[in-house]
Amino acid sequence: MGTDGRLRFTPGSALVFVVLFLGAAVCIMPFLFMVSTSLKTLGETATRVSPIPFEPAFWPRVPQFSNYITAWTEASFSLYLRNSVLTAAITVAGVLATSSLAAYAFAKIRFFGSNALFAVLLATLIIPESVYLVPNFILVTRLGWYDTLAGLTVPFMASAFYIFLLRQFFAQLPTELLESARIDGAGHMRSFFSIVLPLAAAPLFTVSFLAFVGSWNSLQWPLVVTGTPRWRPITVGLTTFISEAGPQEHLRMAGAVIAVAPVVLLYFIAQRQFTEAIARSGIKG
Amino acid sequence: MGRPPMDSPQTREATKTPRRRLSPRTLRDSLAAYLFISPSMLVVVVFGIFPVFFTLYVSLFKWRPGGRVGFLALGNYTEIFGTDLPHIALLAASIAGFMCAAFLIRQRRARLGALWLSFGLLALAASLAAFARALPFVASRGDKEIFDSLRITIWYSICTVPVQLAAGVGVAVLLAGRTPGKQAFRVITLVPYIAPTVAVAAVFELLLSLRPESFANQVLRLFGGRPLQWLAEPKGIIPLVFGSSPQAAASAIVPAYWAEWAQGPSLALVSIIVFSWWVFIGYYALIYINGLGNIPRQLYEAAEVDGASRLRSFFSITLPLLSPTTYFLSLLGVIGTFKAFTHIYVLRHPAAAGTVDPISISIFFTFFRKGRLGYASAISILLFVIVIGLTVLQQRTMEKGVTYGD
Numbered sequence: 043m044g045t046d047g048r049l050r051f052t053p054g055s056a057l058v059f060v061v062l063f064l065g066a067a068v069c070i071m072p073f074l075f076m077v078s079t080s081l082k083t084l085g086e087t088a089t090r091v092s093p094i095p096f097e098p099a100f101w102p103r104v105p106q107f108s109n110y111i112t113a114w115t116e117a118s119f120s121l122y123l124r125n126s127v128l129t130a131a132i133t134v135a136g137v138l139a140t141s142s143l144a145a146y147a148f149a150k151i152r153f154f155g156s157n158a159l160f161a162v163l164l165a166t167l168i169i170p171e172s173v174y175l176v177p178n179f180i181l182v183t184r185l186g187w188y189d190t191l192a193g194l195t196v197p198f199m200a201s202a203f204y205i206f207l208l209r210q211f212f213a214q215l216p217t218e219l220l221e222s223a224r225i226d227g228a229g230h231m232r233s234f235f236s237i238v239l240p241l242a243a244a245p246l247f248t249v250s251f252l253a254f255v256g257s258w259n260s261l262q263w264p265l266v267v268t269g270t271p272r273w274r275p276i277t278v279g280l281t282t283f284i285s286e287a288g289p290q291e292h293l294r295m296a297g298a299v300i301a302v303a304p305v306v307l308l309y310f311i312a313q314r315q316f317t318e319a320i321a322r323s324g325i326k327g
Numbered sequence: 328m329g330r331p332p333m334d335s336p337q338t339r340e341a342t343k344t345p346r347r348r349l350s351p352r353t354l355r356d357s358l359a360a361y362l363f364i365s366p367s368m369l370v371v372v373v374f375g376i377f378p379v380f381f382t383l384y385v386s387l388f389k390w391r392p393g394g395r396v397g398f399l400a401l402g403n404y405t406e407i408f409g410t411d412l413p414h415i416a417l418l419a420a421s422i423a424g425f426m427c428a429a430f431l432i433r434q435r436r437a438r439l440g441a442l443w444l445s446f447g448l449l450a451l452a453a454s455l456a457a458f459a460r461a462l463p464f465v466a467s468r469g470d471k472e473i474f475d476s477l478r479i480t481i482w483y484s485i486c487t488v489p490v491q492l493a494a495g496v497g498v499a500v501l502l503a504g505r506t507p508g509k510q511a512f513r514v515i516t517l518v519p520y521i522a523p524t525v526a527v528a529a530v531f532e533l534l535l536s537l538r539p540e541s542f543a544n545q546v547l548r549l550f551g552g553r554p555l556q557w558l559a560e561p562k563g564i565i566p567l568v569f570g571s572s573p574q575a576a577a578s579a580i581v582p583a584y585w586a587e588w589a590q591g592p593s594l595a596l597v598s599i600i601v602f603s604w605w606v607f608i609g610y611y612a613l614i615y616i617n618g619l620g621n622i623p624r625q626l627y628e629a630a631e632v633d634g635a636s637r638l639r640s641f642f643s644i645t646l647p648l649l650s651p652t653t654y655f656l657s658l659l660g661v662i663g664t665f666k667a668f669t670h671i672y673v674l675r676h677p678a679a680a681g682t683v684d685p686i687s688i689s690i691f692f693t694f695f696r697k698g699r700l701g702y703a704s705a706i707s708i709l710l711f712v713i714v715i716g717l718t719v720l721q722q723r724t725m726e727k728g729v730t731y732g733d
Contacts, residue, residue, distance in 0.1 A: 055504070055505070055506060058504060058506050059507065062498075062501055062502070062508075062512045068605070069515050069516055069519055069605070070518070072519075072605070073518070073530075075530060075533070075534060075542060076530045088538075089540075091540045091542075092545070139366070140366040140367035144364040144366075144367040147363035148364070151360040152353070152356065153357040153360035153361065154357055159368070166371060168662060168715070171668075171687075172668075172707060172710060173379065173382060173708075173710060173711050174375070175690060176385060176700050176707060177377075177379075177381040177382045178374055178378050180381070180700065181374070181377075181378065181381070196370070196374075197370070199367075199370050200367035200368075200369075200370035201371075229359070230356075230359040230360075230363070231359075258523065259523050260669075261668065261669045261672065262668045262672075262691060265695070266694075277523065277669070284529050284532075284673070291533055294529060297526075298526040298530055301525065301526040302522050302523060306518060306522055309517075310514070316521070317513065317514070320520075321613055321614065
């Protein structure tokens, strides 16, 4: 790899390419398997099999698109999808509102006890979720939130991690900017809404993205606080469907495709924003 | 709003002296700040801080889903650890001994360093011996399931985090070079991380199923191997690879316990570990690529001028300057181990269930299936203490080795 910026085909770079190609194949393979199995008949899932996607036996003889309709209706996926979308949207809205306000205060206002409060906040980051399972279940049940949207969303409406991420960004904004606004008579509310928020689109997207994925993928908490399909998200719906579909592999995979497709499509449409959002969640800079 | 004008003496003084005083401005600032943080503080206190103390309270009771049944005092804890007090005391002493040893070894650069170091190593050896002797007794007389799940958690941790770190660096370095189609590779390596865990775990459940025509078994057949049970195989990986192990004198508690360790993780757990690699390596690589971007290019150019090989500059420039990223990812990885839930919930096969359940799954089933909220809380407190201990340890040991490039 020369420093002149042109691509050169040396044996070394060919080897790198081959290694990366194999890695990418390993990443993609399970998805190909998922799609091909979801289009097979029940018989084909047992008899027409091959580990190599280039072989015809890997794919169904005639694609059975009706599998998706069967899975969709049998598992009431439309209800689960609606629940997941609602839960995720409410959680994201709550997280954005609470975390950005708090992050602004911690980054830009000097107030009594700010360091101590922030330290307490950060300390909650290392506590594993399993520790919260029992007490929060008891709490949410006592509040009468069992099997409600509130029970699914409110406990996740603020998180030290998101406050921390946003604070890191807000702290980089020049203080003079806010000072001059204050001289012009703007209060903290005004500076927050008209100066800080418009500049923070990128980190706010990161936080929304992380909160959305966290909510969309969560399984443990919804299993615990939902008793009926009323508010059950797609993760719980899919696990129930998988265990009920039993040996019907083609239907199980059809269900998996239904759950994977929206997220992966969204990812391919906005992949640059997604990768940047995840990378930003990593570490400073 | 009636703000004092900038040239009023009050404001001047407030800006001149950094000490907080109860001037109208600092008062109003504090008021605004508390208003701003109150919504998130409310949620964090109610659902993030109070629950830790509440778990401690619940762990002292027999507690069913309907509510409190009776006060047990330390009953739940004696169920975990048993009542073999001498060995519990020995176990506790050995842990204290480890801390002492760590403290002594840290003094090795002080005056009389060699003396402290030798004391430290002595303490370490004694603590190890005590630990190796006490743990089998405590584990066999306490709740075996919990101690099994701790062992599984440790196997899971040491088989996932280091591998993901190493592979992540490798992929990141490959992707940072000038490879044709690099952007496409970057996008693809992240798909396993993006896709909903429940769904991809369901796919792996089929790929790694015990049926002879399953994907994994067909691949094995291509290489001339015999079909395996994969996710349904409770046998340890070491006897599977090296043939059946000599059954240790199973009557004696201590060798029997460590013989169980020597079997390694079960093949079912290894299958789950492979799934974890598949999901996380792309994510680790992405974070590492970000870290690579922060390394100044001139360092490599200077190294090249000095005649350093590629390999040499990787080990003396890239790796040390990536250490903050490594630190962050290892912390994240170990904490992630303790909350691993979704994929294990989907991938655990009844035939191998006792060999793949880490502590997080144990807590969940103790609570959700058995309805024992008090006991689940006691296990949670144990987990909490372990996590705090590990975090302190990790901070002490790793932060020193971290090089900050800027």
